[in-house]
Amino acid sequence: MMLDEAQVKPHDRLASRLADDMAAVNEMIAERMASEHAPRIPQVTAHLVDAGGKRLRPMLVLAAARLCGYEGPYHVHLAATVEFIHTATLLHDDVVDESGQRRGRPTANLLWDNKSSVLVGDYLFARAFQLMTETGSLRVLDILANASATIAEGEVLQLTAARDLATGEDTYLKIVRGKTAALFSAATEVGGVISGAADARVQALFEYGDALGISFQIVDDLLDYGGATAAIGKNVGDDFRERKLTLPVIKAIAQADTDERAFWTRVIEKGVQKDGDLDHAMTLLDRHGAMVATRVEAVAWAEKAKAAIMVLPDHELRDMLHDLADYVVARIN
Amino acid sequence: MMLDEAQVKPHDRLASRLADDMAAVNEMIAERMASEHAPRIPQVTAHLVDAGGKRLRPMLVLAAARLCGYEGPYHVHLAATVEFIHTATLLHDDVVDESGQRRGRPTANLLWDNKSSVLVGDYLFARAFQLMTETGSLRVLDILANASATIAEGEVLQLTAARDLATGEDTYLKIVRGKTAALFSAATEVGGVISGAADARVQALFEYGDALGISFQIVDDLLDYGGATAAIGKNVGDDFRERKLTLPVIKAIAQADTDERAFWTRVIEKGVQKDGDLDHAMTLLDRHGAMVATRVEAVAWAEKAKAAIMVLPDHELRDMLHDLADYVVARIN
Numbered sequence: 160m161m162l163d164e165a166q167v168k169p170h171d172r173l174a175s176r177l178a179d180d181m182a183a184v185n186e187m188i189a190e191r192m193a194s195e196h197a198p199r200i201p202q203v204t205a206h207l208v209d210a211g212g213k214r215l216r217p218m219l220v221l222a223a224a225r226l227c228g229y230e231g232p233y234h235v236h237l238a239a240t241v242e243f244i245h246t247a248t249l250l251h252d253d254v255v256d257e258s259g260q261r262r263g264r265p266t267a268n269l270l271w272d273n274k275s276s277v278l279v280g281d282y283l284f285a286r287a288f289q290l291m292t293e294t295g296s297l298r299v300l301d302i303l304a305n306a307s308a309t310i311a312e313g314e315v316l317q318l319t320a321a322r323d324l325a326t327g328e329d330t331y332l333k334i335v336r337g338k339t340a341a342l343f344s345a346a347t348e349v350g351g352v353i354s355g356a357a358d359a360r361v362q363a364l365f366e367y368g369d370a371l372g373i374s375f376q377i378v379d380d381l382l383d384y385g386g387a388t389a390a391i392g393k394n395v396g397d398d399f400r401e402r403k404l405t406l407p408v409i410k411a412i413a414q415a416d417t418d419e420r421a422f423w424t425r426v427i428e429k430g431v432q433k434d435g436d437l438d439h440a441m442t443l444l445d446r447h448g449a450m451v452a453t454r455v456e457a458v459a460w461a462e463k464a465k466a467a468i469m470v471l472p473d474h475e476l477r478d479m480l481h482d483l484a485d486y487v488v489a490r491i492n
Numbered sequence: 493m494m495l496d497e498a499q500v501k502p503h504d505r506l507a508s509r510l511a512d513d514m515a516a517v518n519e520m521i522a523e524r525m526a527s528e529h530a531p532r533i534p535q536v537t538a539h540l541v542d543a544g545g546k547r548l549r550p551m552l553v554l555a556a557a558r559l560c561g562y563e564g565p566y567h568v569h570l571a572a573t574v575e576f577i578h579t580a581t582l583l584h585d586d587v588v589d590e591s592g593q594r595r596g597r598p599t600a601n602l603l604w605d606n607k608s609s610v611l612v613g614d615y616l617f618a619r620a621f622q623l624m625t626e627t628g629s630l631r632v633l634d635i636l637a638n639a640s641a642t643i644a645e646g647e648v649l650q651l652t653a654a655r656d657l658a659t660g661e662d663t664y665l666k667i668v669r670g671k672t673a674a675l676f677s678a679a680t681e682v683g684g685v686i687s688g689a690a691d692a693r694v695q696a697l698f699e700y701g702d703a704l705g706i707s708f709q710i711v712d713d714l715l716d717y718g719g720a721t722a723a724i725g726k727n728v729g730d731d732f733r734e735r736k737l738t739l740p741v742i743k744a745i746a747q748a749d750t751d752e753r754a755f756w757t758r759v760i761e762k763g764v765q766k767d768g769d770l771d772h773a774m775t776l777l778d779r780h781g782a783m784v785a786t787r788v789e790a791v792a793w794a795e796k797a798k799a800a801i802m803v804l805p806d807h808e809l810r811d812m813l814h815d816l817a818d819y820v821v822a823r824i825n
Contacts, residue, residue, distance in 0.1 A: 194645055199652045251610050254587075277584050277610055278647045284617060285640035292633045300625045300633065307618035312527055314611045319532045 169482035173218050176479065180221045181214065184238040191239060191286050200279050204246065216241040216346045219371075223350025223364050226476040233294040233353050240303065241346045243287035248310060248342075250280035299349045306345035313337010317403075322428055324412055324420075326404045332373070339379075340372030347371075359470060366467035367480065374460035375487050380405035381453055382491065384441055396437045402427045406456065408440075410449035419443055454491055461488045502815035506551050509812065513554045513568065514547065520572040524619050533612050537579065549574040549679045552704075556683025556697050559809040566627040566686050573636065574679045576620035581643060581675075583613035632682045639678035646670010650736075655761055657745055657753075659737045665706070672712075673705030680704075692803060699800035700813065707793035708820050713738035714786055715824065717774055729770045735760045739789065741773075743782035752776055787824055794821045 167175075174181060194200040217238035224234035254273045284307075291303050317334045320326045347368035351361040383398040384407055398405050404412075404427060412423050422439065426432050444450050464484040471477050500508075507514060527533040550571035557567035587606045617640075624636050650667045653659045680701035684694040716731040717740055731738050737745075737760060745756050755772065758764050777783050797817040804810050 194648070199648050200645070248614075251614060254606065254610055273587065273606070274651055275648070277587055278644055278651060281581075281584060281617070282641065282644035282648060284614070285637060285644050288621060289634075289637040289641060292630065292637045295630055297625065297628055297630070301622075304618060304622040304625045308615065308622060311611055311615035311618050312533070315527070315532050315608070315615060318607055318611060 169479055169486040170213060170215070170218075173222060173476075173479050173483065174214070176476065177218060177221045177225070180225070180235065180238070181218065183235045184214075184217050184221070184242070187235055187239040187290075188242060191243070191290065192283070194282070199275060200282055204279060204283065214242065216245050216342055219343060219346040219368060220350045222476045222480055223347040224354050226471060226474050226480070227351050227354035227356040227360060227364075229350075229354035233296070234350060236290045236294055237299065237346075237349050237353060240287045240290045241342060241349075243283045243290070244303075244307065244310075245342060247280040247283035247287070248314075248338075250276045250283070252314070294353060296353060298352050302345050302349055302352065306341045309337050309341040311337075313341065321404055322402050322430070323404070324423060324428055326409065328406070328409055331404070331406055331409055335373055335376045336369070339376040340369050343372030343375070344368035363467050363470045367464045367484075370460045370464035370467060371484055371487065374457050374464060374484065377406055377453060377457040377460065378488055378491050380407060381450065381457065384444060384450070385491075399426070399437050399440055400432065402430050407444045407449045407453045410452050411444050411447050414447040414449070415443070454488075457488050457491065461485060502812055502819040503546060503548070503551075506555060506809075506812045506816065507547070509809065510551055510554045510558070513558070513571070514551065516568045517547075517550050517554070517571040517575070520568055520623075521575060524572065524576075524623065525616070527615070532608060533615055537612060537616065547575065549578050549675055552676060552679040552701060553683045555809045555813055556680040557687050559804060559807050559813070560684050560687035560689040560693060560697075562683075562687035566629070567683060569623045569627055570632065570679075570682050570686060573620045573623045574675060574682075576616045576623070577636075577640065577643075578675060580613040580616035580620070581647075581671075583609045583616070585647070627686060629686060631685050635678050635682055635685065639674045642670050642674040644670075646674065654737055655735050655763070657737070657756060657761055659742065661739070661742055664737070664739055664742055668706055668709045669702070672709040673702050676705030676708070677701035696800050696803045700797045700817075703793045703797035703800060704817055704820065707790050707797060707817065710739055710786060710790040710793065711821055711824050713740060714783065714790065717777060717783065718824075732759070732770050732773055733765065735763050740777045740782045740786045743785050744777050744780050747780040747782070748776070787821075790821050790824065794818060 192201050192204045220238040220241055221234055224237075254276045287303075291300055294300075313334050314337060316330070317338060320330050320334065344365050345368070347364040348361060351364040356364075380398065383395060383405065385395065408423070408427070412420070415423060422436075422443070426436050426440065461484040465481050468477055468480055525534050525537045553571040553574055554567055557570075587609045620636075624633055627633075646667050647670060649663070650671060653663050653667065677698050678701070680697040681694060684697040689697075713731065716728065716738065718728065741756070741760070745753070748756060755769075755776070759769050759773065794817040798814050801810055801813055
């Protein structure tokens with residue numbers, strides 16, 4: 160039996176619609192991650208690339224460019240660029256988080272070592288930079304240079320603020336813009352820019368990517384306190400064990416009484432965790448409606464994303480981007 | 493008593509000649525390493541920047557540009573760019589090498605943690621990328637993107653080849669081009685490019701930087717088996733303890749008898765080192781003339797650097813670059 164159009168996930172519909180472009184992107188990724196001199200590089204990278212990320216970021220570039228009527232060829236370079244930047248940040252994140260699992264497989268820093276993760280990440284950044292330079296668009300370079308700085312700044316901010324109970328929602332938003340939304344919004348924005356789209360359309364694409372990225376990250380934070388391992392490729396409670404102050408926790412702390420505050424201080428600030436603490440944390444998140452309030456914010460950002468692209472011309476890809484925003488939050492339904 | 497011109501080190505003469513430009517570079521570095529959101533960033537960076545590296549790479553950019561008659565302003569951006577790239581690689585190297593000392597001070601990864609070193613390095617790469625984009629020169633971006641990829645590739649190659657006794661001088665040269673010469677040659681080359689110099693002059697500047705960088709690294713390798721701590725800001729025997737196959741060792745291994753080969757296998761490949769091993773290694777390096785042969789190569793590369801710039805116009809800065817090449821090898825006299 161064929162599936163109804165509506166039953167196919169928006170992400171898969173995009174992948175199907177952009178299949179030819181994505182094949183070109185995958186080919187370029189394979190070609191550019193090779194290294195004549197250092198075979199360790201494709202080994203480490205292939206481990207991540209083959210693990211089959213959703214290729215969401217490159218698809219955003221392709222969708223934005225095609226939606227603006229672009230006929231190529233540089234949308235392919237830019238799609239490969241954002242995937243390289245994303246993969247590089249994953250490699251460095253795993254060193255920073257001391258993670259053991261990513262996308263359901265052991266992380267590169269466990270399979271090889273931290274050194275390989277750091278240096279191969281640097282190599283991918285450099286390769287990304289070469290790819291975008293080939294487009295010859297200084298405006299594209301400017302956008303991606305700024306996004307790269309915002310990403311690194313967000314990561315450092317997370318490092319210093321993550322275990323500080325005084326961290327509020329403003330700081331959380333800055334961190335999320337850095338760690339997730341900056342690359343989403345750069346992806347959609349450069350898709351528009353490379354197409355020569357009018358400023359209002361480029362701005363709409365930027366706002367869509369920004370809001371989608373924020374929604375995506377908030378949902379990820381929620382899933383960490385309740386999704387299944389299979390669905391997200393990481394373990395429930397990872398953020399808790401890594402003592403990250405994510406949005407549900409920030410909201411629960413804002414409502415905490417003295418005992419609860421002592422609990423959060425112990426498990427997050429001091430990092431003293433024992434059996435049953437994760438369950439207790441989840442109870443507190445429910446008690447104060449922190450999970451529900453966080454979900455409301457995720458939905459609001461998805462709505463903002465959908466509204467932003469209404470200024471773009473009526474187009475099959477616009478509809479898919481619209482549905483994608485719904486799908487991002489549907490993961491928590 | 494005033495010092496004779498000839499008694500002042502070439503590096504200091506360059507610094508004096510380029511003092512106004514260097515002041516502008518230092519100002520730009522201070523301004524651009526700031527972060528509104530993440531104060532950890534300037535803390536980590538300032539620790540390295542204040543430690544007073546010789547600022548050799550930015551001076552190469554400035555000297556090349558001024559020698560080609562450039563009047564500004566983008567030589568300042570490019571000088572700051574190469575210093576940021578250099579500082580970023582130092583931060584990542586310290587994670588990779590698990591170093592405890594750099595420029596005579598504790599490394600950032602000891603003072604803070606590996607995480608900060610990785611992420612602040614990423615931030616500086618991104619800032620470097622922003623600075624060079626501001627120059628608006630796609631050719632400059634292309635050169636620096638390629639150099640960045642070569643640097644990362646050389647570092648990964650070093651990681652995988654460093655403890656393999658089969659590593660020969662060809663591989664060593666690739667590693668050195670990556671870890672040192674790529675940024676030297678990019679520095680002098682972009683100085684020429686930003687000035688709009690003719691191709692032959694740009695090529696000469698590239699060759700000068702390449703040969704100077706190789707000479708510089710070979711001398712560093714030599715000093716590691718005989719320089720004073722104060723002179724090089726690291727400890728004698730660091731490379732030995734980190735089991736790096738540097739040029740003197742590669743030459744000694746090529747001449748090794750069975751017993752000596754067993755020694756090198758134990759201390760480098762297996763990493764089993766005990767008291768007296770460093771002294772024994774130094775004896776072997778002398779016995780086979782490996783130190784002398786390595787020094788001959790360092791001098792030959794310095795001569796190549798000096799010869800390369802003879803196609804450039806007669807100029808006070810050309811003479812200083814000439815003397816700088818001599819000075820690099822004079823460190824081992």
